[in-house]
Amino acid sequence: MKVNGFAASSFDLLHAGHILMLQEARKKCDYLIVGLHTSPLHKNNLIQTVFERYTQLKGCRYVNEIIPYESEEDLKSILKTSEIHIRFLGEDYLRDKKFITGYNTCKERNIKLHYCKRLHHYSSTELKKRIVSMSNTPAD
Numbered sequence: 770m771k772v773n774g775f776a777a778s779s780f781d782l783l784h785a786g787h788i789l790m791l792q793e794a795r796k797k798c799d800y801l802i803v804g805l806h807t808s809p810l811h812k813n814n815l816i817q818t819v820f821e822r823y824t825q826l827k828g829c830r831y832v833n834e835i836i837p838y839e840s841e842e843d844l845k846s847i848l849k850t851s852e853i854h855i856r857f858l859g860e861d862y863l864r865d866k867k868f869i870t871g872y873n874t875c876k877e878r879n880i881k882l883h884y885c886k887r888l889h890h891y892s893s894t895e896l897k898k899r900i901v902s903m904s905n906t907p908a909d
Contacts, residue, residue, distance in 0.1 A: 774798030775880075776857040777844060779806040781815045782896050783825040790885045794857040795831035797883060802834045804847055816897070841870045848874045860884040 776794050780787055780803075795801045803826055807819045817825075819837065826835050836851075838844050848856070848871040862869050863884050869875075875882060 771800060772798045772854045773852050774801045774855045774857055774883075775804065775847070775851070775853040776801065777804030777806060777838070777847075779809045779815060780822050780826055781817050783822065783829075784892070784896050786887070786889055786892055788829065788831075789889060790857070790859070790887075791829060791831040793885045794883070797857075798855055800833045801831055802836060802851065802853065803832050804844060805835055805837045806844075807837050807839050845871045845874055848878070848880065853878075853880050855881045855883055857883050857885055860887055 774794050774797060776791065778787070791801065791803070805819070805823060805826060809815075823835060823837065826832050836847055838847060847853075856875055858869065866872055869882075874880070
């Protein structure tokens with residue numbers, strides 16, 4: 770049986786941490802579907818457009834399919850209607866499962882949850898800070 774995996778995020782400023790997570794996810798499934806959150810409310814300062822983020826994900830060798838979604842309800846619909854066997858989340862979700870959108874749907878549909886390890890310091894926030902600090906440095 771082909772194992773389909775699913776990972777979702779806004780993937781703004783695609784960085785090494787995103788790639789490491791997608792790589793880990795792809796090793797655990799045969800086919801990786803990525804949910805691209807187009808307008809997350811908690812990330813009101815997205816830098817890249819949906820097109821830029823989609824194009825970068827499309828170029829990632831670990832990603833087989835991209836499904837853009839707008840809302841948490843859309844995410845639940847993806848989980849309810851797609852053939853998904855394993856869902857990949859960051860290990861920060863281990864602390865409180867009530868913050869996992871579609872947690873009950875995953876339980877009902879026997880979608881296994883896998884928490885990807887974060888053994889690095891990469892983040893969009895850290896990358897933005899580096900860019901700001903570099904912009905304050907005089908050019909050569």
